[in-house]
Amino acid sequence: MSKVPLTVNGAELLRQELHRLKTVDRPSVINAISEARAQGDLSENAEYEAAKERQSFIExxxxxxxxxxxxxxxxxxxxxxxxxxxxxxxxxxxxxxxNGDVVTYQIVGDDEADIKQRKISISSPIARALIGKVSGDIAEVQAPGGIREYEVVDVQYI
Structure with missing residues (x-):
């Protein structure tokens, strides 16, 4: 079994989601299923089918x-x-x-990646090009429009 890399923050977010699914979402969908069951004929009960699908997703x-x-x-x-x-x-x-644009990214696991929060996946082309580079190095990234070059300005461990 291979290890899934996660930052401390990413692991905590997954734990919080798991806790919410088990303590809030699961009981809620179980309640919705029992309410839909109480309505009678299950063969044409859209609420029952929707609740069962939601339960399947949650599980x-x-x-x-x-x-x-x-x-x-x-x-x-x-x-x-x-x-x-x-x-x-x-x-x-x-x-x-x-073009001289300066941007800051944190290299994170696949589950944590969120470009809006400037978090890029370790498996993204830009992160793969940056791995191992130090300040002053040039990283070449294969982009749809051709090769883009980025200079590493600073590396922080925060």
Whole structure:
């Protein structure tokens, strides 16, 4: 079984989701199923079918989260000593060499990735290009419009 890399924050978010699914969503859908059952004929009961589908989704997500948390390798970026290299969990400031745009990303696990929060997946092309780079290095990223070059401005472990 391979380990799933997660930051401390990412693991906590998954634990919170799992807790909510078990303590709020699961009981709620069980209640909805019993209410729909009370309406009689189940063969043409849309509420019953919808509740059963929701229950199936919730149970599947619970299994998925328990697996991910059980096989997680939780990494605290603050304790990483990578000698200034871009690694999982690090926060990287990069500059687009074509237009000078500067952006900051944190390299996180697939489940934590959220571009709006400037968190990119370890398996994304840009993160793969950044891994191992230090301040001053150029990372070449294959983009749909061709190769883009980014200069690593700073690497932080926060």
């Amino acid at each position: 599947g997500r619970i299994v998925e989260l328990e697996f991910k948390l059980g096989s997680a390798q939780v990494i605290d970026p603050k304790t990483v000593n990578a000698d200034g290299r871009c690694v999982f969990g690090s926060t990287v400031v990069i500059e687009d060499t074509n």
